[in-house]
Amino acid sequence: MDPKLDRRSFLRQSLSSGLLGCSAAASPLITPVTFANLPDGLAGENRLVVIILRGAMDGLDVVRPVGDPDFAGLRSTIDDGQERLPLDGFYDLHPALKPLMPLWQAGQLGFAHAVATPYRDKRSHFDGQDILESGVASVDGVESSGNGWLNRMLTLMPGARAETAFAVGRSQMMVLAGKAPYRTWVPNTSLDLTPHAERLLEVLYHDDPAFREAALSADAIIDALATDDPSDDVDTSSMMAEMGMEMGRGRSNRALIDTLDFTLNRLVGETRIAAFSINGWDTHGNQSNRMQNLLSQLSNAILTLKAGLGSAWNTTTVLAMTEFGRTVRENGTKGTDHGTGGAMLMAGGAVRGGRVYGDWPGLSEADLYERRDLLPTADVRSYAGYAMQGLYGVSSSDLERVVFPGLDLGVNPGIIL
Amino acid sequence: MTTLAAPDEMAERYPITAYSTFQDMDVESLRLRGIYKKNLNTDVGEAARAGLRETLLDARNLMEQDRRAQAARFVDAPDAMREELTIFWTDHFTTVRTGRIDQYTQQSYAEQAIRPHVAGKFSDMLLAAAKHPRMILFLNQNVSIGENSPLGRNSQKKRGINENLAREILELHTLGANGGYTQTDVRNFAKLLTGMAIDRQRRFEFNARRSEPGQHEVLGKTYGRRRPGLEEIDEALNDLARHPDTARHLAWKLAMHYVSETPDDGMIEQMAQAYLAADTALLPMYEAMLRHPAAWDFSGLGNVKWPVQYVYSAARALGIRGADIMALPEGRFRGAFDGRVARMGQRLSRANGPDGWEEADTHWITPQAVAHRISWAMVEPSRLMDILPDPRDLVDTAIGPDAPESLRFVAKAASNQVEGVGLVLASPSFQRR
Numbered sequence: 146m147d148p149k150l151d152r153r154s155f156l157r158q159s160l161s162s163g164l165l166g167c168s169a170a171a172s173p174l175i176t177p178v179t180f181a182n183l184p185d186g187l188a189g190e191n192r193l194v195v196i197i198l199r200g201a202m203d204g205l206d207v208v209r210p211v212g213d214p215d216f217a218g219l220r221s222t223i224d225d226g227q228e229r230l231p232l233d234g235f236y237d238l239h240p241a242l243k244p245l246m247p248l249w250q251a252g253q254l255g256f257a258h259a260v261a262t263p264y265r266d267k268r269s270h271f272d273g274q275d276i277l278e279s280g281v282a283s284v285d286g287v288e289s290s291g292n293g294w295l296n297r298m299l300t301l302m303p304g305a306r307a308e309t310a311f312a313v314g315r316s317q318m319m320v321l322a323g324k325a326p327y328r329t330w331v332p333n334t335s336l337d338l339t340p341h342a343e344r345l346l347e348v349l350y351h352d353d354p355a356f357r358e359a360a361l362s363a364d365a366i367i368d369a370l371a372t373d374d375p376s377d378d379v380d381t382s383s384m385m386a387e388m389g390m391e392m393g394r395g396r397s398n399r400a401l402i403d404t405l406d407f408t409l410n411r412l413v414g415e416t417r418i419a420a421f422s423i424n425g426w427d428t429h430g431n432q433s434n435r436m437q438n439l440l441s442q443l444s445n446a447i448l449t450l451k452a453g454l455g456s457a458w459n460t461t462t463v464l465a466m467t468e469f470g471r472t473v474r475e476n477g478t479k480g481t482d483h484g485t486g487g488a489m490l491m492a493g494g495a496v497r498g499g500r501v502y503g504d505w506p507g508l509s510e511a512d513l514y515e516r517r518d519l520l521p522t523a524d525v526r527s528y529a530g531y532a533m534q535g536l537y538g539v540s541s542s543d544l545e546r547v548v549f550p551g552l553d554l555g556v557n558p559g560i561i562l
Numbered sequence: 563m564t565t566l567a568a569p570d571e572m573a574e575r576y577p578i579t580a581y582s583t584f585q586d587m588d589v590e591s592l593r594l595r596g597i598y599k600k601n602l603n604t605d606v607g608e609a610a611r612a613g614l615r616e617t618l619l620d621a622r623n624l625m626e627q628d629r630r631a632q633a634a635r636f637v638d639a640p641d642a643m644r645e646e647l648t649i650f651w652t653d654h655f656t657t658v659r660t661g662r663i664d665q666y667t668q669q670s671y672a673e674q675a676i677r678p679h680v681a682g683k684f685s686d687m688l689l690a691a692a693k694h695p696r697m698i699l700f701l702n703q704n705v706s707i708g709e710n711s712p713l714g715r716n717s718q719k720k721r722g723i724n725e726n727l728a729r730e731i732l733e734l735h736t737l738g739a740n741g742g743y744t745q746t747d748v749r750n751f752a753k754l755l756t757g758m759a760i761d762r763q764r765r766f767e768f769n770a771r772r773s774e775p776g777q778h779e780v781l782g783k784t785y786g787r788r789r790p791g792l793e794e795i796d797e798a799l800n801d802l803a804r805h806p807d808t809a810r811h812l813a814w815k816l817a818m819h820y821v822s823e824t825p826d827d828g829m830i831e832q833m834a835q836a837y838l839a840a841d842t843a844l845l846p847m848y849e850a851m852l853r854h855p856a857a858w859d860f861s862g863l864g865n866v867k868w869p870v871q872y873v874y875s876a877a878r879a880l881g882i883r884g885a886d887i888m889a890l891p892e893g894r895f896r897g898a899f900d901g902r903v904a905r906m907g908q909r910l911s912r913a914n915g916p917d918g919w920e921e922a923d924t925h926w927i928t929p930q931a932v933a934h935r936i937s938w939a940m941v942e943p944s945r946l947m948d949i950l951p952d953p954r955d956l957v958d959t960a961i962g963p964d965a966p967e968s969l970r971f972v973a974k975a976a977s978n979q980v981e982g983v984g985l986v987l988a989s990p991s992f993q994r995r
Contacts (some may be wrong), residue, residue: 360932
């Protein structure tokens with residue numbers, strides 16, 4: 146038996162061995178949130194929040210190319226045409242995102258359209274999300290990459306402190322998993338053991354790295370939360386109530402509220418990078434109603450972050466990305482099927498918003514990808530790359546070699562102020 | 563293996579509600595809802611609403627009984643192989659609830675479409691699952707209508723093909739995401755599947771009026787040569803079941819679940835060959851897996867059990883009997899089993915998507931989930947049993963002679979019996995296969 150069976154030494158061991166890194170593909174109802182702390186001064190005040198929209202958000206419905214003559218009539222059951230929110234003359238915004246219009250007007254909301262990951266043709270959510278989060282070019286590369294692109298960006302930042310990071314969660318955000326230290330958190334953790342039983346568990350878990358790490362992190366987070374100096378944290382629990390945030394009903398919304406609470410709690414502290422998911426975008430049927438609910442969640446999430454961050458919002462960037470777009474034409478069930486090109490949302494005071502980035506490929510039959518999908522004209526990873534470049538000064542060559550191996554970054558349109 | 567080939571004794575001892583019972587309740591609930599909506603704020607309407615509530619409660623109670631039966635079968639079966647395989651294959655053909663009554667039918671679906679075939683032929687299971695009303699509803703086949711079908715042509719409303727079922731059969735149920743099919747195959751297969759639907763009695767039907775006419779080429783073979791009907795759909799499903807990509811995909815999934823997250827290539831090849839040679843019979847494939855040396859290599863860590871398997875196998879190891887489970891007071895069963903399993907990350911009959919539950923250990927062995935597993939092990943055994951087994955004996959019954967020394971030490975060193983039993987059940991040796 147190892148005489149030094151103390152929890153702290155295990156914690157250090159399990160962190161330095163970098164054991165995490167596997168995919169949790171489509172997980173509606175589970176909204177883990179992932180954090181990374183950066184040492185003082187490195188990231189400064191710049192914050193990056195990545196929201197993974199699992200299920201394939203219909204970019205054509207969210208940012209509607211009404212200026213394209215071929216768009217008319219394509220979405221007759223999805224778009225009731227009752228309310229229009231013109232953005233720039235060519236695009237309209239989905240009416241459910243109306244609460245975000247002030248951000249658009251203030252230049253704090255923008256989009257990239259006709260974007261996609263390099264994933265093509267099979268249109269599987271699971272492979273699509275793996276590619277989106279790993280940031281590599283093909284399914285075969287996902288495993289060998291072993292981690293997500295946000296994590297690989299962290300590895301480029303010298304001096305990230307192991308002791309400030311740990312992982313907790315029912316499922317992982319692959320986008321931030323990998324070698325660089327980070328923490329994860331999921332609502333409602335509880336573990337109550339006598340010290341004697343705890344010590345015996347340590348004996349049992351000693352030779353099984355997965356269990357050892359899981360149990361020790363569970364302990365560690367309880368310890369950390371218990372010893373948190375309350376003066377370090379802004380109390381956000383009543384923040385949303387004060388702002389009158391109406392998040393709707395249902396389990397997944399409750400989880401999102403908790404997720405946002407905790408995210409804010411950390412972002413106003415040391416944390417500079419956070420990632421979480423909003424799930425359920427697979428709108429094969431009844432899209433009109435479902436998008437209403439989903440986009441309300443998304444806009445509430447963004448407005449909650451804005452309100453909670455206060456002046457820090459001015460140096461914050463929120464990126465909302467999805468695994469692929471949906472078919473240009475409606476299916477027979479008032480919805481859309483899995484497609485290719487889609488849209489990405491960016492918000493925050495650090496963003497050069499008020500515009501829709503990207504080259505529009507057109508919607509005539511000949512312009513479509515495989516005569517059914519929006520043709521991607523840019524790699525969505527480029528935009529994530531531009532954000533990291535603008536926020537943290539990651540070099541183009543690092544972005545193209547380390548963060549997104551094989552990516553051609555193209556010309557940076559300057560999405561960060 | 564011999565018990566698998568024998569009659570299904572557990573199914574007789576602990577029966578599960580016939581799916582048709584729920585279908586009838588569904589029809590009844592729709593009828594009552596119609597009356598209620600037409601007679602708001604009247605006695606007739608209120609009576610219908612009360613009847614609706616009662617129907618839903620009845621359905622829920624039946625489901626609870628069915629869930630108990632599943633647990634009881636698992637602990638009482640001489641070996642739990644059929645129970646394990648039913649869980650595995652029900653997950654392979656995952657269905658998630660789509661309606662109010664439908665949320666209670668997972669067990670009945672498995673009983674009808676999956677369990678009879680776990681020791682039979684995969685082709686039969688595929689046909690039964692793909693045509694099961696719960697699957698038809700879950701993957702939107704009930705609203706997929708051929709654009710050139712009589713209904714598609716005459717309808718005022720915009721109607722068309724929904725690819726969902728066709729895609730998931732190819733991607734998840736048969737060939738696998740890496741299988742040799744194209745988007746065109748998905749599209750054509752979806753066209754071929756039109757006509758499969760649900761009738762007014764909530765039963766499966768083939769409705770020729772929805773069926774897309776013409777010939778449909780799927781994986782290089784043309785279907786739809788004869789007049790529209792189930793025959794050609796069955797033929798296509800049978801062909802898919804016998805495809806070499808399907809054989810490898812199923813072999814890989816089984817091996818991944820029962821042996822290792824990185825299964826041996828040679829084992830997969832042998833399993834696939836056994837399956838193909840036996841015309842999709844599953845027993846030869848299981849046998850090929852168990853006979854392969856890689857299945858007996860215990861040098862690596864085994865796969866972590868899913869929460870439901872963990873809790874059932876713990877109850878089994880403790881010696882809890884099926885009759886005890888059936889006799890638990892109302893609410894206690896949920897509290898000790900399904901509710902706990904949900905906290906460990908597995909909300910039964912509500913998998914995340916059509917691909918079912920995750921295989922990767924990292925998905926299940928998270929701090930949160932481990933905390934709930936430990937807490938089950940520490941708390942529930944003493945609530946479920948009057949007399950707990952001696953932790954040192956439990957090491958032998960639950961894990962056997964290969965139990966690690968550290969576990970034997972811990973079982974001895976525990977400060978009391980409750981803690982000792984909890985530690986044995988919380989050990990990696992027990993949580994892994």
